[in-house]
Amino acid sequence: MEFTSVQGEQRYAALVRAAPETVVGLDFDGTLAPIVDDPEKAHIHPDADAVLTDLATQVKAIAVITGRPARQALDLGGLEQVGDDVAATGKDLYVFGQYGNERWSSSARRVVGPRPPAGLASFERELTRTLRRLDAADAFVEDKGLAVAVHTRRLDDADATFERLLPELRELAQRHDLVVEPGRSVIEVRSPGVHKGRAVRTLVEELGAGGFAFAGDDLGDLEAFEAVRDLAGDGMPTLLICSSSEEENALVDLADVVVRGPEGVLALLAQLSDDARQLRA
Template sequence: MILSTAQVPAGGWKPVTPAGEQAITAIAEQPDRTLLCSDFDGTLAPIVDDPTQARIDPGAKAVFGELGGLVGQLAIVTGREVAMARQLGGLDGASGLERLVLLGQYGQEQWDAATDELVVPPAPQEVRQALIDLQNLVAEPSEQNLRGVVLEDKGRAIGVHTRRAEDPAGAFAWLEEPVARIAQQHGLVLEPGRNVIELRGSSITKGDGIDTLVERFRPSVVVMMGDDLGDLAAFARIKELSAAGRLTGVCVVAGSDEQPLVAEQADVLCDGTEGVVAWMRALAEALGQER
């Protein structure tokens, strides 16, 4: 079945698999053994032209925090650095997020809000070298107008953003080959996304991040909320663990026309960040009634 947000009420959500239909009930039966994970950009925070200006939607932050007191564990798994996610999300000391675990750079960086323990490995030199090549690439004259293309230095990764370019799709298509060549030259991992191509110094995925969280918290139910290609590995790992009978997995997708492939992994399909907020509110209401 081909899924799209056209099938979802505006600002709402829709279960599209049996797991999606049973998700809230499954969580309500074992709230203390539920791990609720989310991506940052495009899921809790609406996509914006300038990635340095992304902010968690106030409604998303409020209900995510409310769920922090209703489920066993909250986690954010993002491609951003921990420091940037903490800053943009206003996560330090946020109500309901006192026990939040934040995995940055797909899990290379970790922050535990309860203990304030922070793990940030050194950035690989290969990423520094690739950044110079990318700066030269976007600065050089070319047959494609690259005006507005932005490089985001994430320390262990670099994002090449085309959303602010005069021709975002054309710039993205033109950049794919030379950016892939630079990644190969420096032994970096290439990760395409929504108007962004990311070069990473590690092959670790959000699926590995899910494994880290499952091993630590031993949940019976795991929910992952995401929207982009980088979340596919997390969705796939949750489905594998669920199929193996190790836990009940639920994939909640903030659907978009930019990444229709991601919608195909949904158990619950949402109309962007608004839909994710609506689903979390429904979950919070159900859990509140159980108490």
């Protein structure tokens, strides 16, 4: 791991001291699971279960906060099994799906979420024509129930198509009272007002957290980073972790520590567990 500043090292040390009251929030794709061309074939790193279960013995709770539907993240990540293992330590694993629109926990064991936003169905009807007009008819369109994601990763001109689509889809979304969330080769359209930062604040309020760490990899995690920075401004021990890659480094300048992909994230979390355990030994 690489701290971005002396202050980053100091924040890590403070978080170790506050570990028993700390909630650890984690993005899914690019943070727990390697990025793959087919989003339906993503799986969390094989070390994740063991690392998260051990981490649970040292912190207050663990939460996966993802743009994916909660049920999809649970299935692809094997997170129900992880939840069972975390529950055996006496702690909870939370999954906030679709940026916080959906919730699951290892104690409640069911996904709770709202109805699809008004305007989403009419947006989808126009989307097909828009993609055809922009020579992007082969982009993969993922219906998430509460949102729609347009993936360009599989296309030969993925980056150029992404840049071409983004302003057009943002304008189309606005006409239907929806918002756009750009990610790594994906443009997601969903209802306004719900984002990962709100999920962070919900966890702090509901669990009475005395510390917060969050790990993410792209612009979809920006609101979570901003929420954690606000918590730091209020005096709470915090840590911002950027999972970087060759193609995505948007959060590097905002992070306290930079690691390399899911493997680096898990190595850092394992170190956090060890340091917290030794401090209390």
